[in-house]
Amino acid sequence: MKPLPTPTASGVRITGDHYQWLIAWMGCLTLLRENTTGAANPVVSVGVEADGVGKLDDVVLLRRTPPHTYMQVKYAVGSATPVNEAYLTDPSPAGGPSILSKIATAWRTLSADSTDVDLALVTNRAPDPGDPLTAVRDARTQLLLPKAADGGPRSQAGKARARWAHNAGLSEAKLHDLLSCLRFDLARDLPRVQEQLELLMAASGLRHDEQAINDGANWVAQQVRNGHRTITLDMVKAAVDTLKLKIGPARAVLSIATLKPDPVAGEADHTIDWVDRFETSSEFTKRRPLAPATWAQLQEDIEAAPAHLRGRTAISVTGSIRLAPAFLTGTAFRMVTGADLAVLQRGQLWSTNDPYDTDWQPTAEEHALDQGDDLAVAVNVTVRAQDLTHDVLDHLRDQHTPVATLLVLTPPAGPKDGSIPDSQAANALAVGIRDTLRRATRTTPRIHLFLACPMGLALLLGHRWNRLRPTVVYEDVRSAQGYEAAFTVEA
Incomplete structure (x- = not known):
């Protein structure tokens, strides 16, 4: 540049x-x-x-x-x-x-x-x-x-x-x-302000592209030029209609941060701030809670979130979290509760209520381990197939995890960038994965779940995780053991 x-x-x-x-x-x-x-x-x-x-x-x-x-x-x-x-x-x-x-x-x-x-x-x-x-x-x-x-x-x-x-x-x-x-x-520079506005406009059910952000700011400027020093709710609603900004429901904001501070935490209806309770000072290397903090404490905080948002059904999840906490957040607000979760995924709003035409049946690949009766499941959307499979198999063998089979599930187009183009596809794949596992786990005591996917898919998948077996969710901690059991959820 x-x-x-x-x-x-x-x-x-x-x-x-x-x-x-x-x-x-x-x-x-x-x-x-x-x-x-x-x-x-x-x-x-x-x-x-x-x-x-x-x-x-x-x-x-x-x-x-x-x-x-x-x-x-x-x-x-x-x-x-x-x-x-x-x-x-x-x-x-x-x-x-x-x-x-x-x-x-x-x-x-x-x-x-x-x-x-x-x-x-x-x-x-x-x-x-x-x-x-x-x-x-x-x-x-x-x-x-x-x-x-x-x-x-x-x-x-x-x-x-x-x-x-x-x-x-x-x-x-x-x-x-x-x-x-x-x-x-302080240090609230223009890119950060624009990021905050993108998140808040999405949570408000509005278009959240750069043009929409500027349209809103320019509307405020026009009010000032017109001598309006007090802006009311009716004025803002009228502006939303005039500017054609409305695209969905306004949402309560649930902020969960473990990797870096959430820019909209101050606007959130409920905040879970674990940034200082995770290892290392870099958002890129934070993988697990820093002792004495534990995964169990984080699970308790996330599972308590619905009580703090009682009566709110449309919820926007903001912040920076890895895949296991994202999945757990989805399970805390499961579909059976009537909640509609949404998250910004690369500029798109992925909502659990977005409709789709047909389920996406994932491609399934089985690997026998014969170490017990449980089922291990790896959902792979983003990692080269053989790399994730080898890593998970090595972990299961090294830790003597009591599983009979590892089932690797990938999108129909295979694991690669762009394999889930939008919210509709993400919901279709989440349903396809869940239904595949319902058939595969009828007699399985427990599921061991490994995720390599967009954070939004982990959230949507957790939201639909019902009529399944108790599930241990693992996080990639990049240590000698590779993965670490983070949460156990009832399904």
């Missing part, structure tokens, strides 16, 4: 405005989805450059009951200015109050009657790793606390707190109160 030319001042301003409209459109999606899915305390309107809230007026989410959310949105075309003490406490270019001072002034006004508030500085700037306070930001909550409160008055953090308090015109105790509700939503 060729480098882009240096942007002009007007180009920077236009991009900054578009960034703000994208954030505001995200608020509109929250307004739409929460009111459609029956959230307990939904957003009731979205303010854009709202009146009476000081410098935290760029995007405001007003809920049925407090805390309301007040955002200051700031965009930078480069990364030369990280978020640190200087960025927050230096006077404005015109010599006016600092960013921190303006936020503190707005906070005093908004919380004057002791009303709880949720404040956010939203920017594509990253935190300064050398700053005593912003460097200790908690990525889960986006708050600087509790670590920013560590250390006495002579520590680097303590001296920084004193300077921040002086700049903000607050006592250190009041600064602590401000930092307890001021989120630093």
Whole structure:
């Protein structure tokens, strides 16, 4: 890719405005989805450059009951200015109050009657790793606390707190109160914002391509130009109709993350965050829970998810998980419960309710082991056939797993990229696999399941996993033993 030319001042301003409209459109999606899915305390309107809230007026989410959310949105075309003490406490270019001072002034006004508030500085700037306070930001909550409160008055953090308090015109105790509700939503660059919007638009039952995202942001910009500083639910519904965005039902969001943080976890109706409870710091090498965390604990958390989403039947699963947890999530919301699960798979929304014409009967290949009475099953969509078969056979022999036969199931076109082109095909194959196994396991005590397939298929397959035998689901942990038993599910 060729480098882009240096942007002009007007180009920077236009991009900054578009960034703000994208954030505001995200608020509109929250307004739409929460009111459609029956959230307990939904957003009731979205303010854009709202009146009476000081410098935290760029995007405001007003809920049925407090805390309301007040955002200051700031965009930078480069990364030369990280978020640190200087960025927050230096006077404005015109010599006016600092960013921190303006936020503190707005906070005093908004919380004057002791009303709880949720404040956010939203920017594509990253935190300064050398700053005593912003460097200790908690990525889960986006708050600087509790670590920013560590250390006495002579520590680097303590001296920084004193300077921040002086700049903000607050006592250190009041600064602590401000930092307890001021989120630093940092490093939120345009690609990440667009990824969040893609996921939220899909969960809202809307088209989620780049054009649809831009249409939504441009609609917000038009409302601002027309003088509409408050956007209501009826306005958003009308925009969805006018822009022809609606394609399906709005869904509750279930966020499950084990490999990397989920960009929409903050918008989720229920969140399972295991990123720090899996081995290694790289999303590409995370394979198993890090002791003392266990697969059994993760299974308990996933199987408890339906209770947290009671009454919600249309559910969008977001986050980054491997195949065994994806399959288990499907079984937690099985078809017999009436749930409709959906997940984005390479830009397509795969839903368990998508219709199909005929079942896809998988190709089946048997390998005798004669080590017991159980059946081992390998679902192979993505790996070269002989490689997966050899790996699973080696594992079963090395571990003396009590199986009589390994049954390898592949799509009719064989295991390769693109063998499952869309959601309809994925559902057809999931049903074909399930029905094949119903016939093959009538007298089998237990199934040992190995998966090499798109995550979406694992979810859809688990959703339809009924009238089968108790199933041990394995995860590829890339260790000397190859696979590890992760979960046991009743079927």
